Amino acid sequence: MKNFADRLLFKIEEMNNPTVMGLDPLIEYVPDFICKKYLNSANSVQEATGLAITEFNCRLIDAVKGIIPAVKPQFAYYELLGIEGIRALKATIDYAKKAGMIVIADAKRNDIGPTACAYAKSIIGSTELIDKSLVSIFDADAVTINCYLGIDGVAPFIKECENSGKGIFILVRTSNPSAIEFQDLILENGKPLYHAVAQKVVEWGRTTIGESGYSSIGAVVGATWPQQACELREQMKRSIILVPGYGAQGGSAKAAAANFNSDGKGAIVNASRSLMCAYKNTGYVPEQFENATYDEAVRMKNELCNAIADK
Amino acid sequence: MKNFADRLLFKIEEMNNPTVMGLDPLIEYVPDFICKKYLNSANSVQEATGLAITEFNCRLIDAVKGIIPAVKPQFAYYELLGIEGIRALKATIDYAKKAGMIVIADAKRNDIGPTACAYAKSIIGSTELIDKSLVSIFDADAVTINCYLGIDGVAPFIKECENSGKGIFILVRTSNPSAIEFQDLILENGKPLYHAVAQKVVEWGRTTIGESGYSSIGAVVGATWPQQACELREQMKRSIILVPGYGAQGGSAKAAAANFNSDGKGAIVNASRSLMCAYKNTGYVPEQFENATYDEAVRMKNELCNAIADK
Numbered sequence: 001m002k003n004f005a006d007r008l009l010f011k012i013e014e015m016n017n018p019t020v021m022g023l024d025p026l027i028e029y030v031p032d033f034i035c036k037k038y039l040n041s042a043n044s045v046q047e048a049t050g051l052a053i054t055e056f057n058c059r060l061i062d063a064v065k066g067i068i069p070a071v072k073p074q075f076a077y078y079e080l081l082g083i084e085g086i087r088a089l090k091a092t093i094d095y096a097k098k099a100g101m102i103v104i105a106d107a108k109r110n111d112i113g114p115t116a117c118a119y120a121k122s123i124i125g126s127t128e129l130i131d132k133s134l135v136s137i138f139d140a141d142a143v144t145i146n147c148y149l150g151i152d153g154v155a156p157f158i159k160e161c162e163n164s165g166k167g168i169f170i171l172v173r174t175s176n177p178s179a180i181e182f183q184d185l186i187l188e189n190g191k192p193l194y195h196a197v198a199q200k201v202v203e204w205g206r207t208t209i210g211e212s213g214y215s216s217i218g219a220v221v222g223a224t225w226p227q228q229a230c231e232l233r234e235q236m237k238r239s240i241i242l243v244p245g246y247g248a249q250g251g252s253a254k255a256a257a258a259n260f261n262s263d264g265k266g267a268i269v270n271a272s273r274s275l276m277c278a279y280k281n282t283g284y285v286p287e288q289f290e291n292a293t294y295d296e297a298v299r300m301k302n303e304l305c306n307a308i309a310d311k
Numbered sequence: 312m313k314n315f316a317d318r319l320l321f322k323i324e325e326m327n328n329p330t331v332m333g334l335d336p337l338i339e340y341v342p343d344f345i346c347k348k349y350l351n352s353a354n355s356v357q358e359a360t361g362l363a364i365t366e367f368n369c370r371l372i373d374a375v376k377g378i379i380p381a382v383k384p385q386f387a388y389y390e391l392l393g394i395e396g397i398r399a400l401k402a403t404i405d406y407a408k409k410a411g412m413i414v415i416a417d418a419k420r421n422d423i424g425p426t427a428c429a430y431a432k433s434i435i436g437s438t439e440l441i442d443k444s445l446v447s448i449f450d451a452d453a454v455t456i457n458c459y460l461g462i463d464g465v466a467p468f469i470k471e472c473e474n475s476g477k478g479i480f481i482l483v484r485t486s487n488p489s490a491i492e493f494q495d496l497i498l499e500n501g502k503p504l505y506h507a508v509a510q511k512v513v514e515w516g517r518t519t520i521g522e523s524g525y526s527s528i529g530a531v532v533g534a535t536w537p538q539q540a541c542e543l544r545e546q547m548k549r550s551i552i553l554v555p556g557y558g559a560q561g562g563s564a565k566a567a568a569a570n571f572n573s574d575g576k577g578a579i580v581n582a583s584r585s586l587m588c589a590y591k592n593t594g595y596v597p598e599q600f601e602n603a604t605y606d607e608a609v610r611m612k613n614e615l616c617n618a619i620a621d622k
Contacts, residue, residue: 026425027441035441045440052441076422076429080438082448083397090393108421110457111387112487114337118387127391129356130338130346130363137393146421148459148482150489171459176423178461185507188497193504196496 003210004142004167005218005240008102009265011069017301018260018308020070020104020242021060022272023092025053025077029276031286050084053077056289057092060276061099063290064297070102070141072242072270093138104242105140108171110153117156124157124166142167144220144242147197154204158217161208167216167240170204172197172232175222175245194228198235205239214240214266221259223251223269229258233266241267247274247300253307264308271300314521315453315478316529316551319413320576322380328612329571329619331381331415331553332371333583334403336364336388340587342597361395364388367600368403371587372410374601375608381413383553383581404449415553416451419482421464428467435468435477453478455531455553458508465515469528472519478527478551481515483508483543486533486556505539509546516550525551525577532570534562534580540569544577552578558585558611564618575619582611 012018027035027049035052042048061071071092078089096103109119121127123143126134147154147170160166173183173194183194198219205215215238221229223245233241241259245251246269259267278296279289323329338346338360346363353359372382382403389400407414420430432438434454437445458465458481471477484494484505494505509530516526526549532540534556544552552570556562557580570578589607590600 024426026429027439030441039442045442045444046446049441074422074426074429076420076426076433080429080433080448081440082401082433082438083394086394086397108457109387110419110421111385112485112489115335115385115387118337118385118391122387122391122393127393128338129392130341130360131350131356133356135357137391146419146457146459148457148493149485149487150492150494152487152489174423174460176460176463178423178463181461181511182459182504182507183461185504186499188499188501190499193493193496196493200492 002165003208004161004165004216005208005214006210006212007141007165008070008167008240008268009212009214011102012268015067015069016305017067017069018268018304019068019297019300020072020268020270021064021068021275021297022072022074022106022270023057023060024074024272024276025056029273030056031279031289033286046081046084050081050088054088054091057088058095059290060293061096061101063294064275065099065101067297067301068101070104070268071096072104072106074272075105075107090138093140102142103140104169105138105143108144108146110146110149112149112152116153120156120160125160125164142169144169144171146171147200151204158204158207161216167218169218169220169242170197170201172201172219173221173225173228175224175249175251179222179225194232195235198232201239202236209238214238218242220244223256223259224249226255226258229255233259233261237261243267243269247271253303256304257307257311260308260311262311269304274300313476314519315472315476315527316519316525317521317523318452318476319381319478319551319579320523320525322413323579326378326380327616328378328380329579329615330379330608330611331383331579331581332375332379332586332608333383333385333417333581334368334371335385335583335587336367340584341367342590342600344597357392357395361392361399365399365402368399369406370601371604372407372412374604375586376410376412378608378612379412381415381579382407383415383417385583386416386418401449404451413453414451415480416449416454419455419457421457421460423460423463427464431467431471436471436475453480455480455482457482458511462515469515469518472527478529480529480531480553481508481512483512483530484532484536484539486535486560486562490533490536505543506546509543512550513547520549525549529553531555534567534570535560537566537569540566544570544572548572554578554580558582564614567615568618568622571619571622573622580615585611
């Protein structure tokens with residue numbers, strides 16, 4: 001099965017769980033006992049930090065790989081550590097893929113021409129080295145992108161989707177309060193800017209529609225804006241919607257459910273902090289972080305499935 | 312001198328040259344004789360590629376450090392090589408700073424809240440490790456950002472500008488043909504979207520205006536759109552404009568000059584390919600790439616200074 005949309009939806013259906021676990025390893029999320037282990041053994045504090053994050057991520061992946069179909073590493077937290085962070089990112093992606101999970105690189109890249117090409121090759125394609133050999137750098141299944149620069153910046157990513165079965169999620173309506181600042185500006189046709197972006201997502205998605213009926217060119221629509229989500233769901237019927245903002249950011253399961261089609265498909269809801277830091281809830285100790293994350297994953301799955309069924 | 316705008320303008324004035332050299336090391340830009348050297352000595356082709364890029368960049372920096380005030384490494388080309396690329400990027404930034412040049416990280420980052428914070432800390436701030444020690448990862452002087460997500464994504468960068476004398480350049484009107492696709496959409500007030508973005512650049516820039524009268528919150532406006540550049544120059548009087556698109560992308564010196572204020576200040580023009588690949592012009596051999604780049608830098612400086620004077 002080569003089409004990204006098909007692969008993702010198959011995996012969601014297999015697990016009956018439209019959840020993606022965000023891997024946003026802020027240092028304060030990593031349990032102390034893991035940090036201490038590496039502080040005593042690594043060559044540098046930077047290396048120790050990278051190794052602690054890698055272990056935390058891999059154990060989280062093992063905890064949920066049976067019930068969550070995908071992970072979404074947020075590139076910023078790895079870049080924050082420089083080379084050791086990139087090493088942790090690569091190790092995390094490789095580990096998740098080996099565990100059978102779909103990997104969505106949350107990198108929000110954007111540029112034009114050869115530069116957009118370089119980003120696409122780095123994250124979802126392959127790089128040509130000076131001896132003309134090819135190597136895959138991150139080899140994620142999909143990547144988030146920002147399309148303020150228009151099709152010039154999106155086309156190189158679409159090419160990878162068409163040729164290599166990869167996917168992209170284009171920022172349409174983000175989950176944060178100031179999303180309204182530009183995204184909701186009303187155009188002369190009376191519609192908001194995000195509507196024009198969504199229209200392009202539909203157009204650009206036509207060449208990668210899989211057997212599932214969905215396109216590998218998806219969209220990002222925050223769980224914090226259920227009204228906009230309803231409009232956008234209607235407008236982008238064949239796009240898979242990646243839904244951030246559930247849980248810690250305040251989006252409810254009911255609000256997230258607005259992003260699903262009436263067949264209960266077509267979206268995947270992200271949770272980062274609520275899954276990664278579940279061990280900070282009452283009833284757990286840090287050493288049990290995997291159990292805590294698993295329990296929260298089950299709770300979230302049930303809550304989401306119920307909300308989608310009740311739509 | 313702590314304010315970024317002041318530092319950049321001082322350096323431009325010192326050299327009487329508002330040019331920034333883009334360091335976009337596509338593999339095919341690196342002269343063969345440098346590649347061959349490392350292919351025979353490095354531990355892996357990936358390492359060889361990274362080392363070849365680093366040597367090329369450092370020699371380019373040495374060639375122009377006496378006449379060009381700043382460099383702009385484009386992150387995509389380094390990320391394309393994974394860890395070895397990040398190593399080359401860090402080495403390039405460090406080398407340029409030691410040579411006294413201003414470093415503008417062209418990363419076009421964008422995200423919200425703690426994630427935007429992580430990007431800001433990684434590129435222009437510092438990272439807290441698991442033992443609470445602080446380390447600077449890239450430590451560039453400034454970074455390009457995309458503000459489609461609104462102030463939530465910009466505020467963490469502005470904080471670094473206010474507290475650590477760093478700068479940002481916000482994408483307003485990019486140089487590529489499809490810039491018009493969203494950036495030129497007309498809003499209900501009859502003005503294009505890029506106008507609304509420029510208005511925010513002005514507002515957000517008020518807290519970082521230096522002795523020069525310019526703000527550390529700058530803007531990106533392509534050299535390929537002189538008419539828009541005139542409007543935007545008028546609208547963002549106190550913003551330094553980073554001007555891509557000159558040379559290889561088709562923007563003329565006259566068009567680039569539209570981004571300068573009547574005092575001949577307030578903008579910096581990027582050239583990447585035309586400087587990096589000057590040795591491919593008639594009259595040079597690859598071994599003379601530094602001379603070729605120097606000669607092109609002189610030519611560009613004169614052409615730009617004349618165009619600005621003729622305005």
